[in-house]
Amino acid sequence: MAEPETRSQAAEAAAIRRRWITLGEILAVIAVVISGLTLWNSYTERSASQAEKAQEKQRRAALSKALVLKAQGGGKRMALTALDPAHAIQSQTIAFPATLGVKTIETLIEPRIEADWIKDAAKKARKAGAAGAADKASGDLRLPVAISTRFVTGGETYTDVAIYDVGYRREDSLLGGSDVELLGLSRVEGVTAAKVQARLDAIWASRLK
Numbered sequence: 001m002a003e004p005e006t007r008s009q010a011a012e013a014a015a016i017r018r019r020w021i022t023l024g025e026i027l028a029v030i031a032v033v034i035s036g037l038t039l040w041n042s043y044t045e046r047s048a049s050q051a052e053k054a055q056e057k058q059r060r061a062a063l064s065k066a067l068v069l070k071a072q073g074g075g076k077r078m079a080l081t082a083l084d085p086a087h088a089i090q091s092q093t094i095a096f097p098a099t100l101g102v103k104t105i106e107t108l109i110e111p112r113i114e115a116d117w118i119k120d121a122a123k124k125a126r127k128a129g130a131a132g133a134a135d136k137a138s139g140d141l142r143l144p145v146a147i148s149t150r151f152v153t154g155g156e157t158y159t160d161v162a163i164y165d166v167g168y169r170r171e172d173s174l175l176g177g178s179d180v181e182l183l184g185l186s187r188v189e190g191v192t193a194a195k196v197q198a199r200l201d202a203i204w205a206s207r208l209k
Contacts, residue, residue: 067160071185078182080111088152095146097204100124118168119180140183142167146200161196163188
């Protein structure tokens with residue numbers, strides 16, 4: 001009777017081993033599936049994060065590009081405000097064409113352009129013989145300037161950089177002096193901070209021809 005029992009035991013042992021092999025294979029497949037799902041979930045989250053960052057970057061860029069300045073007043077002083085009342089201007093930097101040798105002007109809280117700031121540049125422009133600024137020129141004149149504006153909208157701070165033309169009229173006195181009357185402000189184009197001075201100088205050079 002011992003021999004049949006031994007065969008039965010051997011068959012049962014073999015069956016158990018087969019069950020363990022099958023179970024191991026199933027667990028291996030499950031592990032591969034879980035690993036794949038984990039990788040896919042990680043990829044999806046990363047893609048979603050990158051998409052959100054791209055959208056945020058576009059939103060910031062759109063907000064920055066949306067800033068347009070307008071001038072109020074004239075004569076000796078123009079106040080600068082944002083066309084969109086949701087944009088609160090914090091500070092500004094006004095730069096001139098490099099060849100004029102005029103120092104950069106910075107304003108804080110009260111953005112503006114004063115005639116005295118343009119007066120020195122206008123004199124040098126006149127000497128340079130810029131189109132529309134020579135001794136015999138008549139009519140309204142213009143001077144390109146770069147305006148970097150730091151502003152707040154939606155609780156966040158942004159910086160807009162653009163080139164504007166300052167319109168002015170020269171007033172010559174009987175004593176040979178010259179004064180400036182401010183007329184207004186006109187946006188020329190937006191530009192990046194890294195290229196603004198080069199672009200401003202190029203615009204100015206084109207008007208000297």
